[in-house]
Amino acid sequence: MAVIGWIGLGHMGGPMAAHLVAAGHEVRGFDLDEAACLVAAERGVQVCESIADAVSGADAVFTSLPGNDHVRAVYAATGGVWATAPSQALLLDTSTVDVDTSRWCHAESAAHGFAFVDSPISGGIAGAERGSLTFMLGGDPDAVAAARPLVEPMAAHVFDLGGPTLGIAAKLANNLMLFVSLVGVAEGAALAASLGLDPVRFHEVASASSGDSWPLRTWYPAPGVVETSPANRSFDATFSAALAEKDLSFAVAAGEASGLHTPAAELALEQFRRLASEGYAGKDASLVAKYPPADGTVPGFDPEG
Numbered sequence: 001m002a003v004i005g006w007i008g009l010g011h012m013g014g015p016m017a018a019h020l021v022a023a024g025h026e027v028r029g030f031d032l033d034e035a036a037c038l039v040a041a042e043r044g045v046q047v048c049e050s051i052a053d054a055v056s057g058a059d060a061v062f063t064s065l066p067g068n069d070h071v072r073a074v075y076a077a078t079g080g081v082w083a084t085a086p087s088q089a090l091l092l093d094t095s096t097v098d099v100d101t102s103r104w105c106h107a108e109s110a111a112h113g114f115a116f117v118d119s120p121i122s123g124g125i126a127g128a129e130r131g132s133l134t135f136m137l138g139g140d141p142d143a144v145a146a147a148r149p150l151v152e153p154m155a156a157h158v159f160d161l162g163g164p165t166l167g168i169a170a171k172l173a174n175n176l177m178l179f180v181s182l183v184g185v186a187e188g189a190a191l192a193a194s195l196g197l198d199p200v201r202f203h204e205v206a207s208a209s210s211g212d213s214w215p216l217r218t219w220y221p222a223p224g225v226v227e228t229s230p231a232n233r234s235f236d237a238t239f240s241a242a243l244a245e246k247d248l249s250f251a252v253a254a255g256e257a258s259g260l261h262t263p264a265a266e267l268a269l270e271q272f273r274r275l276a277s278e279g280y281a282g283k284d285a286s287l288v289a290k291y292p293p294a295d296g297t298v299p300g301f302d303p304e305g
Contacts, residue, residue, distance in 0.1 A: 001025050002150065005055035005085065006062045007074050008095075009033070009040040009047075012121070013064030015128040016094070016154045018043035023153035030054040051077075052084035060090040060150055062119075067246055068101040075105060082112040090146050092119040094135075096243075098250040099165055099172070099257075106139070106164040115143040118164065119151060120171035124218075124239055126228060132156040136174075138167030169254070176251040179244055180264045182215040183271060183288055189221050190292035193299075199225050221289030223300035230284035231300035237284045244285035245272035 001024040006017040009031035017027050021044035029045040030053070031037050037047045048054040051074065055061050061081055065071050071093060075081045081091065091114050093105055102118045109116035117139035127133040134157040137144045144160050151158055161170050188211060192202040199222040206216055219238075220226040230238055248269045255262040271288045280287055289298045 002059040003057055004028070004060050004062065004150070005051075005058040005081075005089070006030070006045065006064070007051055007054060007081070008062075008064035008070075009036045009045065010064065010066075011125050012094070012128045013062075014040045014043070014045075015125075015131075016064065016121075016133070017045050017062070019131045019154045020150075021045060025153075028054045028056075028058070050079060051081060052079050055081055055085040055089065058085055058089045060092060060147075061085050063091075063093045063095060065093075065095045066243075067095070068097050071095050071097050071101055071105065075108070082109070082114065085114070087113040089114065090143060090150070091116045092147055092150070093117075094119050094121050096120055096171055096175070096247050096250070097168060099168060099254050102138075102165045102168040115140065115146070116164075117143050117147045118167040119147060120168050121154075122171065122174055123156075126238070127156075128154070135159065136161055136167040136170040138163060138165055138169070140164070172247070172251040172254055175247045176255075176262070176265050178214065179248050179268045179272070179285065181213045182219065182286060183264075183268045185211075185213060185215045185219070186221055186286070186289040187292045189289065193222070194293075199299075215286070219284070219286040221286050221298060221300075229300075230286050231289075231298070234300060234302045235284045235287045235298075237282060239285050240282055241272050241275040241285050241287060242281040245269065245276060245281075248272060 003026045006029040009029045021027050027045045028048050029040050030048050030051050041047045106116050120136050121133045123133040131154050133155050135151045135155045136159050138161050161167050203225045218228050220229050221231050223231045252265050290296050
C-alpha cells in the first residue's frame with residue numbers, strides 16, 4: 001500500500017481521501033479549513049499541520065483545490081509540493097483548472113524532477129461520497145499507468161486520454177456540454193409546467209425520450225421529482241453557480257483559443273454570472289431555472305432562505 005499526501009480536504013477531496021484510506025493506503029492530509037480537517041480525521045485521514053508534513057515520504061501527492069491560483073500556490077510556494085515532496089512521488093491534480101495552468105503543472109513538475117498527471121474528475125459530491133467518480137487522466141504513459149491503481153478506489157470509470165493536458169481538456173469539454181444541457185433542462189421544465197404538465201409525469205417522459213440527460217436525471221429543477229435535486233433543499237449547492245461559472249469560463253476561453261464559436265456555452269455562462277451578480281454564487285448551478293419564468297420564481301426556491 002502507498003503513502004499518499006492529500007492537499008485539499010473539502011467536499012470533494014475529503015471523501016475521496018477517505019476512499020483511499022478504506023483501500024488500505026496511508027493518507028496524510030492538509031487543508032486550511034479546520035472543519036474539513038476534523039471530518040477527514042474522523043474518516044481515517046492523518047491530518048497534518050503543513051503541506052510539507054503531508055507530503056513527507058509520500059509515494060503520491062493528490063491536490064483537490066478550488067482553482068488556478070490555489071493550484072499554482074500549492075505546487076510552487078516555499079514549503080509547497082515541489083519544494084518538500086520526495087522527487088519520486090507521483091503528482092496528481094484532480095482540480096478543474098484552465099489549460100494553461102495544467103500545461104504549467106506538467107512543465108514545471110518535470111523541471112523539478114517530478115512526474116505529473118492531470119486527473120480531473122466528474123460526478124460531483126455524490127460521486128465523491130460513493131466512490132463512483134469518472135477520472136480523466138492526461139500525462140506520459142508511464143505516469144498515467146502508475147496513476148490508475150491509485151485512483152481506482154475512488155472511481156467507477158478511469159480514462160487514459162493520452163498526453164499532458166488531455167485529461168483537463170476532456171473535463172472542460174464535458175462540463176461545457178453539462179451546463180448547456182442544464183440550461184435546456186431548466187427551459188424545458190418551465191415550458192412543461194406552463195403548459196399544465198405534472199412535473200413527475202413529464203420527468204418520466206423526458207427520461208425515456210430524446211430529452212434525457214445527466215442534469216435531467218440528477219438536477220431536475222422542481223421539488224419532489226428527483227431525490228438528488230437541489231430543488232428539494234431550496235437550491236442549496238451540490239455544484240455551486242460560482243464553480244459552474246469558473247469551469248465554463250475555462251471551457252469558453254479554451255474554445256476561443258481554438259478559434260471556435262460557442263454561443264450556447266456563452267449564453268449559459270452569462271446566466272451563471274447573473275446568478276452571482278444577484279448574490280446567488282453559493283447556490284446550486286441549477287438555480288438557472290429561475291430565469292425562464294417571467295416573474296423569476298421557481299418551485300422549491302425561497303430567496304429569503
